[in-house]
Amino acid sequence: MYRNTFILFLSVLATAGLTSCGDSSSRGGLQTVAAPVAHTGGSKQGDFGPPQGEPVKAVLTSPPLVPPATGRTTPAKVIVELEVIEKEMAISEGVRYMFWTFGGTVPGSFIRVRQGDTVEFHLKNAPDSKMPHNIDLHGVTGPGGGAASSFTAPGHASRFTFKALNAGLYVYHCATAPVGMHVANGMYGLILVEPPGGLPKVDREYYVMQGDFYTVGKYREKGLQGFNMESAIDEKPTYVLFNGSEGALTGDNALQAKTGETVRLYIGNGGPNLVSSFHVIGEIFDKVWYEGGTHVQENVQTTLIPAGGAAMMEFHVEVPGSYVLVDHSIFRAFNKGAVAILKADGPEVKAIYSGKEVDETYLGDRAGSSLAAVATAASAASAGTLTVEEQVKAGQALFAGTCSTCHQATGQGLPGVFPPLAKSDYIAKDRMRPVDVMLRGMSGPVTVNGQAYNSVMPPMSQLTDDAVANISTYVLNSWGNPGGRVTKAEVSKRRSEPAPAVAPTH
Amino acid sequence: MRAFLIACLLPITAAAADGYVRVPGGDIKTTLAYEDVRGPMRVPPFEMMTRLVTNAEFRAFVQRHPQWRRDRVPEVLAGPGYLAHWPGALQLTPSAQEAQPVTRVSWFAARAYCEAQGARLPAWLEWEYVAAADAVKRDARGDSTWRERILQWYAQPASQPLPAAGASVANIYGVRDLHGVAWEWTEDFSAMLVTADNRTQGDPGRKEFCGAGALSVADREQYAMLMRIALLSSLQARDSTSSLGFRCVREVS
Numbered sequence: 001m002y003r004n005t006f007i008l009f010l011s012v013l014a015t016a017g018l019t020s021c022g023d024s025s026s027r028g029g030l031q032t033v034a035a036p037v038a039h040t041g042g043s044k045q046g047d048f049g050p051p052q053g054e055p056v057k058a059v060l061t062s063p064p065l066v067p068p069a070t071g072r073t074t075p076a077k078v079i080v081e082l083e084v085i086e087k088e089m090a091i092s093e094g095v096r097y098m099f100w101t102f103g104g105t106v107p108g109s110f111i112r113v114r115q116g117d118t119v120e121f122h123l124k125n126a127p128d129s130k131m132p133h134n135i136d137l138h139g140v141t142g143p144g145g146g147a148a149s150s151f152t153a154p155g156h157a158s159r160f161t162f163k164a165l166n167a168g169l170y171v172y173h174c175a176t177a178p179v180g181m182h183v184a185n186g187m188y189g190l191i192l193v194e195p196p197g198g199l200p201k202v203d204r205e206y207y208v209m210q211g212d213f214y215t216v217g218k219y220r221e222k223g224l225q226g227f228n229m230e231s232a233i234d235e236k237p238t239y240v241l242f243n244g245s246e247g248a249l250t251g252d253n254a255l256q257a258k259t260g261e262t263v264r265l266y267i268g269n270g271g272p273n274l275v276s277s278f279h280v281i282g283e284i285f286d287k288v289w290y291e292g293g294t295h296v297q298e299n300v301q302t303t304l305i306p307a308g309g310a311a312m313m314e315f316h317v318e319v320p321g322s323y324v325l326v327d328h329s330i331f332r333a334f335n336k337g338a339v340a341i342l343k344a345d346g347p348e349v350k351a352i353y354s355g356k357e358v359d360e361t362y363l364g365d366r367a368g369s370s371l372a373a374v375a376t377a378a379s380a381a382s383a384g385t386l387t388v389e390e391q392v393k394a395g396q397a398l399f400a401g402t403c404s405t406c407h408q409a410t411g412q413g414l415p416g417v418f419p420p421l422a423k424s425d426y427i428a429k430d431r432m433r434p435v436d437v438m439l440r441g442m443s444g445p446v447t448v449n450g451q452a453y454n455s456v457m458p459p460m461s462q463l464t465d466d467a468v469a470n471i472s473t474y475v476l477n478s479w480g481n482p483g484g485r486v487t488k489a490e491v492s493k494r495r496s497e498p499a500p501a502v503a504p505t506h
Numbered sequence: 507m508r509a510f511l512i513a514c515l516l517p518i519t520a521a522a523a524d525g526y527v528r529v530p531g532g533d534i535k536t537t538l539a540y541e542d543v544r545g546p547m548r549v550p551p552f553e554m555m556t557r558l559v560t561n562a563e564f565r566a567f568v569q570r571h572p573q574w575r576r577d578r579v580p581e582v583l584a585g586p587g588y589l590a591h592w593p594g595a596l597q598l599t600p601s602a603q604e605a606q607p608v609t610r611v612s613w614f615a616a617r618a619y620c621e622a623q624g625a626r627l628p629a630w631l632e633w634e635y636v637a638a639a640d641a642v643k644r645d646a647r648g649d650s651t652w653r654e655r656i657l658q659w660y661a662q663p664a665s666q667p668l669p670a671a672g673a674s675v676a677n678i679y680g681v682r683d684l685h686g687v688a689w690e691w692t693e694d695f696s697a698m699l700v701t702a703d704n705r706t707q708g709d710p711g712r713k714e715f716c717g718a719g720a721l722s723v724a725d726r727e728q729y730a731m732l733m734r735i736a737l738l739s740s741l742q743a744r745d746s747t748s749s750l751g752f753r754c755v756r757e758v759s
Contacts, residue, residue: 086663086664087663088663097661098661098662098663127587127747127748128663128664128665128748129664129747130663130689130737130747130749131660131733131736131737132736132739132740132741151739151740152740153737153740153741153742153745153747154664154747154748154749155587155745155746155747155748156740156745176736176740177732177733177735177736178729178732178733178736181660181729181733224661225661226654226657226658226660226661227657227660227661229653229654229657229729230650230654
């Protein structure tokens with residue numbers, strides 16, 4: 001794949017009259033060839049001849065770890081030994097699930113080879129397995145991706161060999177019938193086929209896979225939960241998880257990095273059903289090898305990872321803190337578990353991100369000066385020195401935010417729609433009426449100052465007893481109303497009482 | 507045909523004294539899609555063991571037929587896992603193991619056991635026909651609650667000790683242990699997927715992978731059946747697993 005590009009690269013340089021730069025340092029930099037768009041030649045250019053040297057045993061890692069780069073410059077024979085293990089593990093706290101795994105983990109062991117390698121694959125099925133299993137590697141060229149050649153009964157092992165002709169990041173999974181159930185039980189993982197020149201060096205590499213899970217019990221229902229076939233067919237998962245368990249990558253298990261480092265993620269999506277809108281909250285991917293292929297997109301917020309697909313992404317960590325990996329189909333993050341954390345340690349860099357500089361209440365278009373009145377009233381109330389004047393001032397500020405939208409700043413309301421509070425015969429009947437209306441809301445016909453109204457005011461239950469007392473006092477002392485005062489204690493008492501009988505409407 | 511009519515007139519659970527029960531004939535729409543058969547298939551009446559064969563029963567057989575001892579059986583007839591859970595060639599752990607269904611038995615050995623009884627292993631169709639029933643219906647396969655319950659077996663690890671044979675609830679025919687206990691050998695297990703018959707000509711491996719099941723299986727919601735089919739098709743006749751047992755059937759006497 002690389003050779004084709006390399007020649008193309010050289011010819012571009014030659015045309016430009018340049019004679020140097022054709023050294024090996026450009027080998028890993030496939031993505032640096034900007035224009036014209038380079039094509040790798042795919043599998044046709046992926047055979048670098050027979051394996052050379054002694055066979056190499058592949059280093060397999062459990063998630064979230066990634067094996068080291070192969071570091072090879074020639075094709076090798078690589079031996080991969082993977083064992084299928086059926087085991088009960090936690091899917092969430094106090095919730096157990098019978099997982100079927102490649103290598104004892106969900107996702108399965110990470111496999112890393114180089115383009116052109118000949119891979120001798122040994123699939124073992126543990127003797128105490130209930131089920132037969134096999135493996136379909138998307139990185140295999142050949143019918144079934146190895147599935148037919150690796151169908152293995154419990155207590156047996158099979159072997160098949162393939163040449164990794166295409167570079168890229170590929171999903172592997174079990175493909176035994178019923179295939180959806182094998183995948184839903186956790187039977188997937190990733191195989192990275194490095195391009196001949198390898199991938200650019202980074203400080204950290206991590207391996208994460210998303211999967212959807214279907215249990216008989218509800219989300220977080222305790223105990224051993226069985227597979228729910230109906231909801232799997234309906235594609236309505238109970239859990240959507242990174243690395244097979246809620247908490248697999250949070251708390252003490254969070255991914256680690258330091259500021260100033262470049263992190264590369266190898267993200268796969270096992271499915272079986274859902275497509276992932278993969279996003280890291282607080283980071284922008286500097287590079288995404290979208291779909292796990294050869295080309296790179298830059299400056300990406302969210303990248304789509306299909307079920308049975310993968311992507312690589314890199315970002316440079318500038319600022320310390322917790323970065324949250326989510327499926328941005330966001331209910332999955334908050335209600336089904338699709339959350340992981342990358343924790344970055346290092347000194348704060350205020351020039352890039354300040355952290356919280358201001359934390360204050362936002363009260364719309366009211367001026368800061370009138371908010372001061374609310375604060376004054378609140379402190380006076382707690383000191384027991386609150387005057388009617390202070391209440392009126394505070395009430396005026398609060399009225400401007402909450403009440404004036406409908407009743408207008410002048411208390412005139414809107415004729416026929418919102419009743420007036422100014423010179424209101426309704427309020428004049430009982431000074432507690434403003435309190436009741438704020439606490440309980442009001443609906444149905446009411447006549448105010450001779451005009452009939454019939455609309456709905458919802459209860460203003462967000463208002464504190466202080467606020468209700470102050471707004472009521474303000475209303476009673478404004479616009480020709482009779483005056484008077486409502487205390488916090490009265491409001492509090494009123495709030496705790498059952499709703500009074502329907503207010504008389506004249 | 508006459509036998510069929512007579513069977514229909516008998517009470518549905520006509521238990522025989524020696525552990526077999528008569529299963530009346532009938533039609534079944536099988537989970538497998540046979541290319542040459544459309545619609546339901548006819549199952550003639552037969553007699554089936556009400557429960558799985560136990561370790562104690564199989565040991566008695568091995569004592570009478572020492573060529574099936576694990577230290578004497580030729581490897582072509584029983585692989586290395588054969589009866590490996592017994593402490594000795596004719597030895598069981600006291601109590602529990604005697605009453606548990608025997609597992610780790612090759613197809614050849616299971617077949618020999620049945621032959622010694624004047625019986626045979628059930629055909630897949632016969633097994634499926636009986637296993638489709640619950641306690642009150644002859645075909646409960648459309649009942650999602652029943653299916654859900656069967657699937658729960660797959661959430662149990664195979665390392666758990668097996669229950670005693672016959673401990674589960676009998677279905678309408680009086681047969682037990684069909685679900686939730688162990689896999690079972692069938693006479694024609696090797697013909698279900700990879701076979702020389704006309705169902706697989708031209709694409710012998712296709713049922714083993716991926717959408718595979720979807721090609722060769724008529725009812726795609728019968729996951730429990732699918733898994734049995736997959737398990738059986740992964741095996742050679744000399745193989746055995748820790749959760750694979752058997753029972754016998756015989757012709758109506």
